[in-house]
Amino acid sequence: MILKPFTAEAFKPFGDLIAPDCGGESANQGRATKRSNLTSLVNNRDHAIANVATFRVDGKSLPFPLSLLEKHPHSSQMFIPFYSSLKYLVIVALDKNDTPDLSTMTAFISDTSVGFNYKM
Secondary structure (H helix, E strand, O other), X not given: OOEEEOXXXXXXXXXXXXXXXXXXXXXXXXXXXXXXOOOOOOEOOOOXXXXXXXXXXXXXXXXXXXXXXXXXXXXOEEEOOOOOOOEEEEEEXXXXXXXXXXXXXXXXXXXXXXEEEEOX
């Protein structure tokens, strides 16, 4: 699998990028930039509440076998990295008849200045 640059256009079929170059407006007497409505958070379960969680993930060296693709059919899922000097992979595939369409599997490489939100 070839690693692709993590751009908003390339990731659009899978979700939205949350990146420093998303524009914005001045806030807090010009000391901050506010960037609103960067993505849509979706949750289609009546009983669910919003949840914010953090994960610390141990890195892996390339190459490695991919043994799991997650699916969140009822909600979007956002990732905002905390570290400033690391790179990470985002591996995605579109859905086909309730299973991953492996012909659409794509791997993106990013640095931690970019977060993202998977579509439902």
